[in-house]
Amino acid sequence: MKTTVENLDPSRIKLTVEVPYEELKPSLDAAYKEIGSQIQVPGFRRGHVPNRVIDQRVGRGTVIQEAVNNKLSDFYRDAITEAERVPMLQPEVDVVELPNAAGENGGQLAFTAEVTVRPVIELPDLSKTELTVDAVEVTDEDVDTELDNLRARFGSLKSVGRKAKTGDFVTIDLKAVIDGEEVDSISGVSYEIGKGNMLKGLDTALRGLKTDESATFTTELAGGEHAGEKAEVTVTATAVKQRELPKVDDEFAQLASEFDTVEELREDLIKQVTERKTGEQAVAARDVLLEQLRSEVSFDVPEAVVEAEIAQHLQAEGKESDEEHAKEIRDDIVTGVRDQIILDVLAEDLKVGVAQDELLEFLFQTAQQYGMEPAQFLQGAQQAGQIPAFVSEVARNKSLAMALRQAKVVDSKGEAVDLSAYIGSDEDDAAAAAEAAAVVAAEASEESTDSAESGDE
Incomplete structure (x- = not known):
């Protein structure tokens, strides 16, 4: 040929x-x-x-x-x-x-x-890359916040006769009306004022209401067949309760944890906050690395790929002819395609392998995000031919972790940052690469056997 x-x-x-x-x-x-x-x-x-x-x-x-x-x-x-x-x-x-x-x-x-085709790009020498992230600092305020969260879990709700305020839990009935016609209603819903996770304007309407009082406001509906439409919403507070938090003492420490004293509990919370902030530090280092790669690697993103991604996005949202929305999402699509190209090249340069358990873990987490059973999600992914795309996504994520091991990461105080607990080790990657190679070899052997059997028929 x-x-x-x-x-x-x-x-x-x-x-x-x-x-x-x-x-x-x-x-x-x-x-x-x-x-x-x-x-x-x-x-x-x-x-x-x-x-x-x-x-x-x-x-x-x-x-x-x-x-x-x-x-x-x-x-x-x-x-x-x-x-x-x-x-x-x-x-x-x-x-x-x-x-x-x-x-x-x-x-x-x-x-x-x-x-x-993918543009030909050259990545910088990672061993000469230095990244700076915020230093991990745990303050008394951080620990107090964790302690308050723990108290909230063990708190109780008590009915009050006063006006509702931020932080109160209110049992509400809602009725939405458009052009004089009721289009939706719910009742008996518990809502914490200030959360802001229902309708825009709801928090403002609830503040100042007493039990059995109502307020009306205009807002956009968030769901259902009238989502995005303006409606006149009437909210009724059928109950107003405040959360009462337990006193912080040794008795609470014994109730809420495995420790006997508040001092021991606070020490453990310090460890938890430190671990969380170190994890956030690893995420920040990854983001800084990606941003640095973006700035150092210059190339034109293939316009045909951008257009295809936009069309796919619009189709998924049922907005195929929405040119205005296409303009709104273009910049994000371009950034996404650019990142994909950079990370695919990075994964190839670093010879990233994806082990079966890594893929399964990714599939399990993705299934949870969609609220699906893992087996059902896996079956759907296989039928749609999406498994190779998922393998590529895992490889991209791993490539950033491997790149961080080569780069020098310091905090804002100039101290070296140890991210080994979050970015794995070269030994782990070697094992993953070996497993991936074994899977490929097994598939090749199976195909060879099938071909031989087919030839014998």
Whole structure:
């Protein structure tokens, strides 16, 4: 097979591929076998019809077309691999020449393929990269906040006769009206004033209400068939309660934890806050690294990929013709595609491997985010052909962790930061790479066995 590459622009190439008859012949033989098993010719058993008879019955051109259809994607894949470019979209393929459909066997298959490819980029030397993150500092206020959160878990609610205020828990009934018609209502819902996680304007309407008092306000509905529409909402406070927190003493420490004294409890909370802030430090280091890569690696994001991502996003939201929304999300899409390209190259440079347990953990976490059973989510992902995309996403995340191990990370005080508990080790990655290689080898062996068995039939 001969492949020539024409660079149309930095992110689009044209492949011209010529496949000699000899390389296409195995696919032609398979096509003859397949077609021969489907036709009935007097004097011949099904599956034992000579090729020349098949040519007479269905035409050699039909056999050639069947062979090309079955093998074209493989030839394209080999050509793009030989060109050492990474496709980002499906190619536009044009078959320009087919083997001889009459006369002597011979000729060649020739086709062109125009495809959007990943830009060629070069990443900076990570060993010379220095990142600065905030130092971990645990204050008394941090510990008091954790202690208050713990007290809230063990607190109780008590009805009050006063006006409702921020922090109170109010049992409410809601009724929404549009153009004089009631469109939605709920009752008996408990809501903490100040949370701001229901309707815009609800907190303001509730403040100052006593039990059995009502208020009306105008807002946009957040859900249902009228989501986004303006409605007149009436809220009634059927109960107003304040949270009473337990006193912080040794008795509370024994109730809320495994410790006997408040002092021991506070020491443990200091450890928890330190661990949390160190984890946040690791996330910050990752974000700083990504931002630095963005600033140091300059390239044009393929416009065709951006347009495809926007179209997919709009389709998922049922807004295919919403040009205004397309403009709103464009910048985020461009940033996302740019990050994907950078991290894919980073993962390749660092030879990132994804172990099966890492993929399963990612799938489990993603299923939880969508509120689905892991098995159901995995089945849906397999049916939609999304597993390779998930593997790539895990590899991108791992590439940042591996890159952080090579970079120098210091805090705002100039002290070296140890993130080993959060970014893994080289030994872990070596094990993952070995497992990934073993899986690939096993799949290759299985495919080889299947091919051999198919050939014996």
